[in-house]
Amino acid sequence: MLTRTANVLSRWSNKYVPDAFVIAVLLTLFVFIVAFFMNPSEPMPILKSWGDGFWTYLAFTMQMVLLMVTGMTLASVPFINKGLQVVARLANTPQKAYVLTFLISALAYYINWGLAVVVGAIMAKEVASKNAKAHFPLLVAAAYAPTALYSAGLSSSIGLTIATEDHFLASVMGVIPTSETIFSFSTVTIFLALLITMPIVILLMAPKKNIISYQNTETVQTVTVKPDKKNLTFAEKLEWTPFLGIVLGAIGVVYCGYEFTNGRSLDLNIINIFFLSLGLLLHGSLNNFSQGFKEATQSISPIILQFPFYAGIIAVLASSGMGANIIEWMTSISSKSTFDIFTYWSAGLVNLLAPSGGGQWALQGPLQVPAGMELGVDPATIAMAVGWGDAWTNLIQPFWALPLLGVLGLKIKDIMGYCFILCIWVGLVTSVLMLFLY
Incomplete structure (x- = not known):
């Protein structure tokens, strides 16, 4: 019924x-x-x-x-x-x-x-x-x-x-x-x-x-292929190096840890900076992160x-x-x-x-x-x-x-x-x- x-x-x-x-x-x-x-x-x-x-x-x-x-x-x-x-x-x-x-x-x-x-x-x-x-x-x-x-x-x-x-x-x-x-x-x-x-x-x-199954209507994600290391320009090296994302992401994670240990509650702002920092830390490069960010919008x-x-x-x-x-x-x-x-x-x-x-x-x-x-x-x-x-x-x-x-x-x-x-x-x-x- x-x-x-x-x-x-x-x-x-x-x-x-x-x-x-x-x-x-x-x-x-x-x-x-x-x-x-x-x-x-x-x-x-x-x-x-x-x-x-x-x-x-x-x-x-x-x-x-x-x-x-x-x-x-x-x-x-x-x-x-x-x-x-x-x-x-x-x-x-x-x-x-x-x-x-x-x-x-x-x-x-x-x-x-x-x-x-x-x-x-x-x-x-x-x-x-x-x-x-x-x-x-x-x-x-x-x-x-x-x-x-x-x-x-x-x-x-x-x-x-x-x-x-x-x-x-x-x-x-x-x-x-x-x-x-x-x-x-x-x-x-x-x-x-x-x-x-x-x-x-x-x-x-x-x-x-009359089951309606999931239909993946997303557009095909753009696969960003990293250029050969030998041919990278200085600007491209900055885009593809994992160093910048790891450093900035680590700073954000440390900040979140500091806030939590000092009694801050789990609000939207702290969740956002935590997600942002982890994304920077784990995506491998700023280029990968920005591409994922673009596709998520x-x-x-x-x-x-x-x-x-x-x-x-x-x-x-x-x-x-x-x-x-x-x-x-x-x-x-x-x-x-x-x-x-x-x-x-x-x-x-x-x-x-x-x-x-x-x-x-x-x-x-x-x-x-x-x-x-x-x-x-x-x-x-x-x-x-x-x-x-x-x-x-x-x-x-x-x-x-x-x-x-x-x-x-x-x-x-x-x-x-x-x-x-x-x-x-x-x-x-x-x-x-x-x-x-x-």
């Missing part, structure tokens, strides 16, 4: 779900219309907030672009590429392909969501190339599905924020250690429940016919194009009061025993319009935490409820799927049917467990 349902939803999404950029534009127009309706006398301030906020994600956009490009460049190092292929060969049946892709991606998401974006794309691609019987759209959905788990991982933006001295809500809720959030019994229980059951749901959705245009639109949407949500109204309405109909559930649901709803954990906490935290504490709700559980809700609807929000889809050459409609079923399952399991654990 689940296979039939997944097939119906897949056909529906292929017919009716537009391109991710169209979704971003439609969401922009939707929040404009609602915001203007809520503030009919103030259209220009809302319009100004959109324009001012449009470039809020500019640094983040560049971070994501570098994350994808440096990660793919590192993966193209011959011995790393061969290692990934060896791991991919373990998935010698479609069932193993789906589960292996999910579990490796989930492990990466637990370590760091930025790292997982690269790992998920690479593994889905390698596993699919070794298993023609695996349904490629479902395999990509399996690589993306662990995005619902990231808030319980080591890079949980909300969990790490409230564990930091002098965070913006410290005067209200204090500093809460990670032992009460991402490492708490309730969080670990929900994480394990989803980790175990989501692959089962994926297997139950696997189609038995072919699929990043959706990130550059669409991320600014979501930054504008978040700005309108905040300036118009729309986001606050959604949160306050959910809060008004909840009690002490149901507050966390309604917080979770409201966070999932807000995330569809404002897909950013840190940005959503800045919008939702100041409203949700004081209201919950007045009812006697533990602020640590309020924070995790927001985190789980933010991660939950990532499954049906194209924003975080863009890097993965760009690398693998698919559109959001290709995986939306499967992601929708997974979204329902995650929401159901998390809501039920919250009733007993929070």
